[in-house]
Amino acid sequence: MANRLIGDLPKIGIRPVIDGRERGIRESLEPQVMALAEAAAQFIEDNVRMASGEKVECVIADTCIGGVAEAAMCAEKFRKEGVGVSLTVTPCWCYGTEVMDADPLMPKAVWGFNGTERPGAVYLAAALAGYTQKGLPAFGIYGRDVQDAGDTSIPEDVQEKILRFAKAAIVAAQMKGKSYLSIGYTSMGIAGSMVNPDFFQDYLGMRTEFVESVEVKRRIDQEIYDKEEFKKALAWVKENCVEGQDPNTPENQSDRERKDWEWETVVKMTLICRDLMIGNPKLAELGFGEEAKGHNAITGGFQGQRQWTDYYPNADFTEAILNSSFDWNGMREAFVFATENDSLNAVPMLFGHLLTNTAQIFSDVRTFWSPESVKRVTGKELTGLAKDGVIHLINSGSTTLDATAQQKDVEGNPVMKPYWDITSEDATACLNNTVWSPADLGYFRGGGFSSQFKTAGQMPVTMSRVNWVKGLGPVMQIAEGWTVELPDDIHSVLDERTNPTWPTTWFVPRLTGKGPFKDVYSVMANWGANHGAISYGHIGADLITLASILRIPVCLHNVAQEDVFRPSAWASFGADKEGSDYRACANYGPLYGFK
Numbered sequence: 001m002a003n004r005l006i007g008d009l010p011k012i013g014i015r016p017v018i019d020g021r022e023r024g025i026r027e028s029l030e031p032q033v034m035a036l037a038e039a040a041a042q043f044i045e046d047n048v049r050m051a052s053g054e055k056v057e058c059v060i061a062d063t064c065i066g067g068v069a070e071a072a073m074c075a076e077k078f079r080k081e082g083v084g085v086s087l088t089v090t091p092c093w094c095y096g097t098e099v100m101d102a103d104p105l106m107p108k109a110v111w112g113f114n115g116t117e118r119p120g121a122v123y124l125a126a127a128l129a130g131y132t133q134k135g136l137p138a139f140g141i142y143g144r145d146v147q148d149a150g151d152t153s154i155p156e157d158v159q160e161k162i163l164r165f166a167k168a169a170i171v172a173a174q175m176k177g178k179s180y181l182s183i184g185y186t187s188m189g190i191a192g193s194m195v196n197p198d199f200f201q202d203y204l205g206m207r208t209e210f211v212e213s214v215e216v217k218r219r220i221d222q223e224i225y226d227k228e229e230f231k232k233a234l235a236w237v238k239e240n241c242v243e244g245q246d247p248n249t250p251e252n253q254s255d256r257e258r259k260d261w262e263w264e265t266v267v268k269m270t271l272i273c274r275d276l277m278i279g280n281p282k283l284a285e286l287g288f289g290e291e292a293k294g295h296n297a298i299t300g301g302f303q304g305q306r307q308w309t310d311y312y313p314n315a316d317f318t319e320a321i322l323n324s325s326f327d328w329n330g331m332r333e334a335f336v337f338a339t340e341n342d343s344l345n346a347v348p349m350l351f352g353h354l355l356t357n358t359a360q361i362f363s364d365v366r367t368f369w370s371p372e373s374v375k376r377v378t379g380k381e382l383t384g385l386a387k388d389g390v391i392h393l394i395n396s397g398s399t400t401l402d403a404t405a406q407q408k409d410v411e412g413n414p415v416m417k418p419y420w421d422i423t424s425e426d427a428t429a430c431l432n433n434t435v436w437s438p439a440d441l442g443y444f445r446g447g448g449f450s451s452q453f454k455t456a457g458q459m460p461v462t463m464s465r466v467n468w469v470k471g472l473g474p475v476m477q478i479a480e481g482w483t484v485e486l487p488d489d490i491h492s493v494l495d496e497r498t499n500p501t502w503p504t505t506w507f508v509p510r511l512t513g514k515g516p517f518k519d520v521y522s523v524m525a526n527w528g529a530n531h532g533a534i535s536y537g538h539i540g541a542d543l544i545t546l547a548s549i550l551r552i553p554v555c556l557h558n559v560a561q562e563d564v565f566r567p568s569a570w571a572s573f574g575a576d577k578e579g580s581d582y583r584a585c586a587n588y589g590p591l592y593g594f595k
Contacts, residue, residue, distance in 0.1 A: 003052045004278050004333070006296045010084030010173035011057045012048075012166060014041045015074055017090045017099040017123075020066025029092050033064050035152040036089045036113060043154055044087075044166050051357045052333050053420050056170055059083050065099045075103065084173025085166065087111065088127070091149070096126045102136065105205075105591065107169035107549045109139035111158065114146050128568040137548075137567035137588060139165050164565050168546035171354040172591070174298070176205035181277050181295045182341055184213040184303025192344035192529060193303065196468065202593030203474060203550050204347070209295040213308045216272050224291055225271045226282040229328075233267050236328035240428075241317075244435035244452050247501050252441055259438060262447045266317040270327075273302065273318055277335065299350045301338035305444075314439055314448030315339075316397030323400040325359045325419040326427040333419055334359035339398040345531040348464040348476070348543075352535030355542050357418035359402040361534035363393035363505060365463075368524035369494060378493045385458065385508045386484045389520040393463075393505040393534065394498055396443070397450025401430040403505060403534075405456040405483065414457035416536035437501035454491060455505040459483045462539045463507060466552065467528040473590070476547045478540045478557040479523055481509035505534065510558050517558045526556055541565065551585040554578070 003009050016037035019025050041058035048056040059081045061074040078086065086101045091113035101108050108131070112124025124142055131138040141161045147153075154162065180200050187193045197208040219225060246253050254262070275283065279294025302308075302315045309315075321327050322335040336353050338346035339362050349360040370389045371382045382389065405414035406429035407422060417426070433456070436449040463479045484506045486494070495504055509523045516526040540559040547554050548566040555578075564577055566584075573580035573587070 003050070003054065005178060005298060007177060008082045009050055009052070009054060009057070010170060010176075011059050011082055012044055012085045012087060012170060013074070013078040013081070013083035014058055014060045015086055015088040015101060016061060016064045017088055017094040018064035018066045019092050019094055026064070026066055030064055032091055032149065032152070033089070036091060037061075039152045039154055040087060040089050040111065040162065043159065043162065047163055048166050048170065049357060049418070050170075050174070051354050051418075053418070056166070067095060068098045071099050071101075075101070084176065085169040087162070087166070089113070090123055092123065094123045094127070096123070097130045097134070100127060100130060100136075104136055107172055108136070109141055109162075109165045109169070111141040111162065114143040132569040132572060135588065137569045137584070139565065140568040141165070161565060164542055164545050167355055168542055168549055171351060171546055172549050174354055175350070177207075178298035179207040179209045179295050180343055180346065181209045181211065181297035181300030182303075182343065183211050183216065183273065183276065183300065184308060184341055185210070187303045187305050187340035187342070190340055190342055190530070191468070192531065193301065193341040195341065195343045199468065199474060202590035203552060205592045206298070209297060211276060211295070213303060215276070216269060217312065219272045219291070220265065220268050224283065224286075224288050225268055225275065226280065226286075229282070230268060230271060233271065233328040234264060237263060237267055240431045242435045243449070244437035244501060246438045248438065248441050254438065254441075254447055258447065262313045262449065265313050266315070266448060269313070269315060270318040270321050273300075273315070273337070274322060274335065276300075299336040299338070299346045301341035301343055301346050303341040305340060309444045309446050309448070312446040314396070314444045314446065314450070316439070316448055316450040317436065319362070319398030320401060320451045323359055323362065323398065324430070325400075325402055325417070325422055326430075331419045331422050331427065334400060334402070336360060338362060339395055342531050344466045344468060344529065345533050347466045348533035351543060351546055352462070352464065352533055352539065355539050355546070356535055356537055358416045358536045359400040361393070361399050361403045361461075361505060363395045363399060363532055363534060364530055365391060365524065365527050365532045366394045366498060367392040368521050370521065374490060374494070377497070378490050380487070380490050382486075382490070384484065385482055386486060386506065388508075388511070390484060390486070391507045391509070391520065391524055392494065392498065393507050393532065394502050396499070396502050397452070399451065399503045399505070401434055401451065401453075403455050403503065404430045404433045404453045405459055406430045406433050414459050416459070440499070440501065450501050451503050452501050453503045454495075455483050455485070455503075457483070457485055459536060460538050461507065461534050461536055462543065463509070463532045463534045464543055465527065465529055465532050474552045475528075475555040476543065476552050477528055477555060478543050478559065479509040479517075480538045480540045480558055481507055484508050507534070512558050516556050548581065548585075549591065551588055551590050553582045553585045
C-alpha cells in the first residue's frame with residue numbers, strides 16, 4: 001500500500017486546549033485533557049483510512065495549549081508534520097481566541113466535553129462564537145449526555161460527528177495541491193468537459209493540467225510506454241476479457257486483424273493515460289525522463305468523442321480498467337477517470353472515492369422508466385424496491401468493473417470493497433460477468449470495445465453531481481438509494497431499447513414524499529446534468545459535510561435533517577438548513593478563492 005502521488009499524505013492534528021491558570025488549575029486538568037486528545041487520535045486512526053490504503057495518522061500537540069504561545073508552537077509542529085486538518089478537544093474552560101487554530105485554510109472542529117465538573121461546553125460555545133466572529137468556520141462537536149470528569153470514552157454520538165468531520169476534512173486536505181488532468185478538452189459540447197481551472201483552484205485547491213489527445217498517439221507511435229508491461233497486460237486481456245457480440249451489420253464489421261490491432265491500441269492507451277496521470281519511473285530508464293514524471297493527477301478525464309473516436313479506438317476499455325480496483329498487476333487503488341472529460345462528474349467521483357476508498361461508477365442518467373411504461377413495453381410489473389419506477393444508469397462502457405456487484409461480503413451480499421479487501425475470486429467474478437463488445441461504428445468510427453454487464457443484486461449507493469451555475473458557482477446534488485436487479489425478461493427489453501452492449505445499473509432513489517424526492521420521476525426531472533457519479537454506500541451526510549468545508553452549497557438531497565453536519569456558523573444564516581447553506585457559502589466564498 002503506497003501513496004502514488006507526489007507529496008506526503010496529510011495528517012490530522014489534535015489540539016488539547018486547557019485553562020492556562022497554573023498553581024493548581026492547569027495541573028489538575030493536564031491528565032484528563034491529554035487523555036481526551038489521545039482517545040480522539042486513537043479513535044480516528046482506528047477508523048479512517050486513505051484510499052491508497054494507509055491509515056490516517058494523527059499528530060498531537062507536544063503540550064496542552066493554554067495560551068497563544070503554545071497555540072503558535074502547536075501550529076509550527078503541525079506545519080512541519082504536514083497536518084491538513086485540526087481537531088481541538090477540551091473538557092474545561094479555555095481562553096477562547098487565545099488558544100484557537102487561526103489557519104483560515106485548515107478545516108477545523110472543536111469537541112467540547114460534556115461534563116458538569118468543568119465547563120467544556122461553555123468553552124465550546126465561546127470558541128465557536130470566536131471562530132464565527134473571525135470568519136473561520138468550525139464544526140462544533142458536543143455530546144448529548146453528560147459524562148463524568150474522569151471518563152475518557154467517546155460517546156457514540158460524538159464518535160459519529162468526529163468520524164464524519166475527519167473523513168470529509170481529510171478528503172479536502174488530500175485534494176489540495178493535486179491535479180485534474182484533462183486529456184483533450186470539450187467532448188460533443190458537454191459543458192462539464194469545458195474544464196474550469198478557477199473552479200478547481202478556488203474550491204478544491206487543485207491545479208488543472210491540459211494535454212492534447214495527440215500526445216497519446218505520439219506515445220503510441222514512438223513507443224513511449226513500458227513494453228514489458230504491455231506484453232503482460234495484453235496477455236492478461238486475452239485471458240480475462242471476453243469479446244462480445246459485434247453489434248454492427250456483417251458488411252460493416254471490422255475484420256479480425258483490425259480488431260486485434262484495436263485491442264493492442266486500447267491496452268497501450270491504458271498504460272499511457274495512467275502514466276500521464278501519475279508518471280512511471282520505467283520511462284526514465286527508457287530515456288524518457290520528462291514523460292516519466294506525470295502530472296500528479298488525483299483525477300482526470302479523456303475527451304474521446306469525437307476528435308479521437310472518429311479516427312482511433314474509443315477509451316471505453318481504458319476508462320473502465322483505470323476506474324476498476326484491479327488490472328494485470330493485481331489489486332490496486334482505483335483511479336478516478338471521467339468519460340468525455342466531464343470534469344464536473346469527475347469531482348463527485350473523486351469525493352466518493354476518497355470518502356469510501358472504493359471504485360466509482362460513472363454513468364449517464366439516461367432514462368426514467370415508470371411502472372406504466374415498463375408494463376406497456378414488457379407486459380410485466382415492477383416489484384420490490386423498483387415498484388415505483390427505476391432510473392436507467394448506462395454509459396458507453398467506461399463504468400468500473402467493480403459495479404458488476406460480484407464482490408461479496410462475509411454474508412454473501414453484493415458489495416464494492418476497498419481494493420485491499422478484494423480477493424482474486426472477487427476480481428475474477430467481476431471479469432467473468434463482463435464481456436467486451438466491439439464498438440458500434442456509427443457512434444465510434446475508430447472502433448474500440450465497450451464493457452457490457454448488468455449490475456447484480458441490491459446495493460446501497462449514493463448518486464451525486466456537481467453543476468456550475470452562472471452567477472452562483474458550483475452546486476451539488478445528492479440522491480441516496482439502491483441498485484436493483486430487474487428480472488431478465490424486463491431488463492433485456494428495456495436494455496435493447498438503448499444499447500445492449502453497454503453496462504447497465506438500475507437505480508432507485510430513496511423517496512421522502514416531498515419536493516424532488518416525492519417520486520422517482522421527480523429525481524430524474526430535477527437532476528442537473530446528463531451524468532452522475534455513483535458511490536457504494538449511503539454517504540450523503542458525508543458529502544454534505546465535505547461540500548460545506550469547500551463552500552459548495554447542496555441544492556438537492558434526501559439525507560435526514562438530523563444527519564446534516566455543517567460548521568456551527570451556518571446556524572447564523574437562517575433556520576432553514578438549505579437556505580442557510582447557500583447564504584453561508586456565498587458569505588465565506590470558496591475555501592481557496594481569496595477575496
